[in-house]
Amino acid sequence: AQKVTQAQTEISVVEKEDVTLDCVYETRDTTYYLFWYKQPPSGELVFLIRRNSFDEQNEISGRYSWNFQKSTSSFNFTITASQVVDSAVYFCALSEAGGGSYIPTFGRGTSLIVHP
Amino acid sequence: KAGVTQTPRYLIKTRGQQVTLSCSPISGHRSVSWYQQTPGQGLQFLFEYFSETQRNKGNFPGRFSGRQFSNSRSEMNVSTLELGDSALYLCASSLASGASYEQYFGPGTRLTVT
Numbered sequence: 001a002q003k004v005t006q007a008q009t010e011i012s013v014v015e016k017e018d019v020t021l022d023c024v025y026e027t028r029d030t031t032y033y034l035f036w037y038k039q040p041p042s043g044e045l046v047f048l049i050r051r052n053s054f055d056e057q058n059e060i061s062g063r064y065s066w067n068f069q070k071s072t073s074s075f076n077f078t079i080t081a082s083q084v085v086d087s088a089v090y091f092c093a094l095s096e097a098g099g100g101s102y103i104p105t106f107g108r109g110t111s112l113i114v115h116p
Numbered sequence: 117k118a119g120v121t122q123t124p125r126y127l128i129k130t131r132g133q134q135v136t137l138s139c140s141p142i143s144g145h146r147s148v149s150w151y152q153q154t155p156g157q158g159l160q161f162l163f164e165y166f167s168e169t170q171r172n173k174g175n176f177p178g179r180f181s182g183r184q185f186s187n188s189r190s191e192m193n194v195s196t197l198e199l200g201d202s203a204l205y206l207c208a209s210s211l212a213s214g215a216s217y218e219q220y221f222g223p224g225t226r227l228t229v230t
Binding site for chain 2: 042043045046091096101104106108
């Protein structure tokens with residue numbers, strides 16, 4: 001069975017601080033996808049990144065970066081120089097990837113509060 | 117390009133009733149997925165439809181069903197509503213089925229069961 005753990009329920013930071021959101025996953029599949037989504041107060045989930053299990057390269061997109069480590073089954077997300085607009089709930093998700101399958105398992109989410 | 121739209125946005129139903137939620141995907145997208153979000157269970161995958169066929173299904177009872185029409189619009193139905201069905205129901209569309217396709221989410225339908 002798949003499992004995603006986001007141990008941090010809530011993180012509170014002051015603007016311009018760097019913050020890392022942790023995600024640890026469990027799966028027996030060798031081929032899978034990992035995702036991060038952002039859910040602002042409006043409620044609409046926003047896709048941030050997808051990474052497949054064969055691609056352990058870290059990725060940077062502006063102030064966002066992701067660190068994927070299969071050895072520790074982790075896919076952590078860092079926001080550099082946080083801004084108030086980054087305040088949201090962030091979800092990590094895992095899905096097997098074979099044969100067009102997409103049955104994601106989500107973590108419980110981490111609520112990020114960025115204070116001005 | 118218009119985004120994913122969901123109707124209605126808010127709904128109040130009584131226990132035992134049934135409800136139908138609607139989702140219109142982004143033009144050209146053929147896959148529609150449904151999710152339930154509750155404070156207790158978090159975000160859970162319900163099912164995915166692609167080309168009018170259910171492709172993937174989460175672990176939900178048979179009271180939860182859906183369908184997709186030839187124009188890719190999708191409906192989700194919940195019969196014999198229970199208090200625990202109160203949730204935000206999110207719909208997402210993508211070009212095709214599978215984890216390699218980016219999903220675009222709608223604003224959700226908030227269902228309250230009394």
